[in-house]
Amino acid sequence: MNDCCLRGFKWDSQPIGKESTLAGRGCYVTGSNAHAAILLIHDVFGWTFPNVRLLADHYAEEVGATVYVPDFFGGDVLPADIILAGPEHWGPLDLPGFFQKNSKEARTPEIFECAKVLRDKCKRLGAIGYCFGGWGVFRLGAKEHKGLVDAISTAHPSYLTEEEISAVAVPVQICSPEHDWLYTEELKAFSNKIIPTLGIPYDYQFFPRLNHGFAVKGDPKEPEEREGMARAKNAAVIWFRQWLHAN
Template sequence: MRECCIKGFKWDGQPKGHETSLSGNNSYVTGTNSSVAILVIHDLFGWTFPNIRLLADSYAEEANATVYVPDFFGGEVLPSEILCKDPSQWGPLNLGAFSARNSKVVREPEILAFAKGLRVQYTHVAAIGFCYGGWAVFRLGAKENAGLVDCISTAHPSWLTKEEIQDVGVPVQIMAPEIDPVFTTELREFANRVIPSLGLAYDLQYFPGLEHAFAVRGNRENEAEMKGLERAKDAAVYWLKQWLH
């Protein structure tokens, strides 16, 4: 993880959903569709971060689905107070240790288990992940996990590898800002070459001038970022509706 993974802005607004538990994970749930579910995999600020819950509300309403935002950090969350702060002001935060506690090896089994729990309850299931959640949705959509989700979407994914891109087996949407030291130009171009060659539906949404994390932590007071995060939300809704209904 890099500093860009914990920069951004906290949005105003009151989430409409409620908290529950599924497959052993606490979760924020919003929406009432009994046959269509969307699994949202959070960024480093976790399942309680207001922005991710407000996005979940939008997906539930506009994509007509029940949306889940589970806790995949074992109850730990980064303090939102560090947003907009210089790294020298982060205090005792150890991003390396936090990342190790929430590595792929540690968290992938419970992420897969949660998706399996949704598939038992719902006819149609999709997954969308932001930053940290990006690698996870590719694992959910991997060929070896066939039938787990119907499609995936991600904005500015982190920890994503070329092998995970090559192994995907469901329709893929990627929302990529121009400035991203994590989902690099090289990795974006690799995805653009490889995913269509797999015979999969593919939607690459490119956001010139915007930076990593804009879709979940963009500045609503900045016109360009506001338009970008709205466009990302609308693009995700359109993609999810297309494959879930």
């Protein structure tokens, strides 16, 4: 795992939601709209990472939705302090084992279980994923599962394939940094070639000079990174306002 996926800074705030359960797993829940929901699929830091919960709080308030952040790492949590300290401190961590345990094959069924529970209880459902969560939202929005979610959004998706991109069948938004070894130039070009031919609304947002992970783990003390985090958040807010509150 390249260090660009595991670098960032915590924001100065406290989450205001609560911990509950969803489809039998721990889940951070924030917001109170019974008709519109967002399933947020976390990045490598997991469902307890403060930045992810703070983003969920923003979406709950600014979109007008209940936001659910389930635990898709089976109770495991990478220690944020060690990860944020840099690669030279990762020695005690079994990162290869962690990512093998949390592969697509292992976590896809859980992601769909959560989405189906929310689909049954909500009139409108969106899904947003960061890094690890990016491929997850594309799978939820695939043609073979059309009707499960109403729209998806992702920032700096990881391990996304051309097949997953080609299969998307719901409105899709991608927030893409200029420098991203996981969402490569080839995948960016493929997305921008194929998705416009699929007959679905498509919003591609480009973030010059920023790196993979910026939307969750940028440095708020750096003006360009702070502005990038805010812009990505605002883009997702506008996107979900449209698709979750449509008549």
